[in-house]
Amino acid sequence: MKVCLIIASIFQLAVQNNHAFVPHHPFSKRHLAQEQATKSTGNADDFEIPQLDADVTCGDGRDMIAHIKHLHKSALDLTGRGIFERMDDSELNKDSSDNDIYQAICRNDRYVLISHGRQKDPVYNFGNRACLQAFARNWENLISMPSRLCVISKSDDEALRVELMRNVTNNGFVDGEYRGYRIRGDGKFIKLTECFVWNCYDNEGTYIGQAALFDRKLSPVVDSTE
Secondary structure, three states, X not given: OHHHHHHHHHHHHHHHOOOXXXXXXXXXXXXXXXXXXXXXXXXXXXXXXXXXXXXXXXXXXXXXXXXXXXXXXXXXXXXXXXXXXXXXXOOOOOXXXXXXXXXXXXXXXXXXXXXXXXXXXXXXXXXXXXXXXXXOOOHHHHOOOEHHHHOOOOOHHHHHHHHHHHHHHHHOEEEEEEEEEEEOOOOOEEEEEEEEEEEEEOOOOOEEEEEEEEEHHHOOEEXXXX
């Protein structure tokens, strides 16, 4: 009888304080992704890259066009093919105008180009228009986001990403087939089937981080990783 009275009292107290006894259920990957995306996106209504004349720099303060040239030259030196060729724009070269590079690379809608810095916990510092649209994030959100948040914490994808980054660090680049998922700002996922990831350096040969390039046509948006 005493036990019943105690339980009844606890239940009444919970109701008075607007609490409810809800059975615990494990989060699905989709729930975890939505929770992680909510914590990291903020307002992602505008997926357009800043204008070239807006005096906007990359997340680490580097000029946007200079940054792209570093990514291109690093890829070219490592593999013989830079981002200009890989994005099917062979007319571009190191002497192309800033506006031509901006229009072809920054405002490209098909090929995702994204990079992060050299911090201990690397933060994204650049993403072109295709990247912002694919990840459903705006510019301000992307360049303040640690790149580790692009996968679900403590998941198989996190382990695969760690292995990928380690291989890139040790070998300079990884190019080709890759299976994995990346979290979008809306809690959905990008299903990667292949990508190119490489180490990046400035003109003095100083390591500045890593970049990734993939084709949106080969990487669909899906609702779940199941």
